[in-house]
Amino acid sequence: MSWEYNRRVKYYETDRMGVVHHSNYLRLLEDARMDWLGDNLITYSELERSGVIIPCVSASGEFLNYLRYDDPFKVVMRLTGFKGVKMSFAYEIINTDTNELCYKGVSSHFFAKDGSYKPYLSFRKEFPELYQKMNELVEA
Numbered sequence: 041m042s043w044e045y046n047r048r049v050k051y052y053e054t055d056r057m058g059v060v061h062h063s064n065y066l067r068l069l070e071d072a073r074m075d076w077l078g079d080n081l082i083t084y085s086e087l088e089r090s091g092v093i094i095p096c097v098s099a100s101g102e103f104l105n106y107l108r109y110d111d112p113f114k115v116v117m118r119l120t121g122f123k124g125v126k127m128s129f130a131y132e133i134i135n136t137d138t139n140e141l142c143y144k145g146v147s148s149h150f151f152a153k154d155g156s157y158k159p160y161l162s163f164r165k166e167f168p169e170l171y172q173k174m175n176e177l178v179e180a
Contacts, residue, residue, distance in 0.1 A: 041177060043079070045072035045115040046136070049107050059106040065143050066099055069131050072115035073147075081173055091154045092167070097126075101145025105135065112136040122178040124171075125151045125159045 055061040060068075074084050077094075087094070107113055114134050121128040126148065133143040151160045164171045 041179065042116050042118045043076050045075050045117070047071075047113070049109050049111045049113065051109050054109045059108055062103065065101060065103070065133065065145065068113075068115060068133060069099070069101075069117075069129075069145060069147060072117050072131065073129065076117060080177055081170055088154065090167075092160060092163075093152050093154050093157075094149045095152055095157055097148040097150060099145065099147040101131070101143055103143055105140045105142040107133070107135060107142050113142070118179050119174070119177045120146075120179050122174045125161065125163045127174065127178075 049060055053060050053064045053067075077084055077087070084094075112135070114136050116132045116134060118130050119127060120130045127150070128146060128148045131143070131145045131147070132141055133145075134141055151163045152158055153160050160166075
């Protein structure tokens with residue numbers, strides 16, 4: 041099941057060449073992931089208040105076309121894996137004016153107790169509703 045995050049490129053996200061700086065793509069993915077989390081499970085602030093954080097284990101991507109200031113774009117993302125507390129996502133950033141694929145990426149994360157930075161092994165037991173919903177959202 042794919043999900044979309046839509047907005048326009050902000051001026052501060054661009055570099056001297058007038059394109060989105062490569063470091064900002066990870067921020068765009070995080071913005072999308074935080075909205076995905078809130079729309080599908082629980083807001084990140086609610087999760088943190090319950091003592092849970094979601095560290096990133098890995099992130100990578102491929103730059104295919106440029107986004108420039110004020111370009112409208114969407115991040116199409118999918119939960120591609122969930123193994124108890126570990127999860128992975130796939131992303132595509134598309135210029136919605138031209139329909140060009142600009143970036144393809146993946147990231148991996150896990151649920152952890154705040155401050156531990158280790159997988160939250162009792163996540164299933166302590167948060168059964170979230171655990172079940174994650175299993176429902178993962179792509180087959």
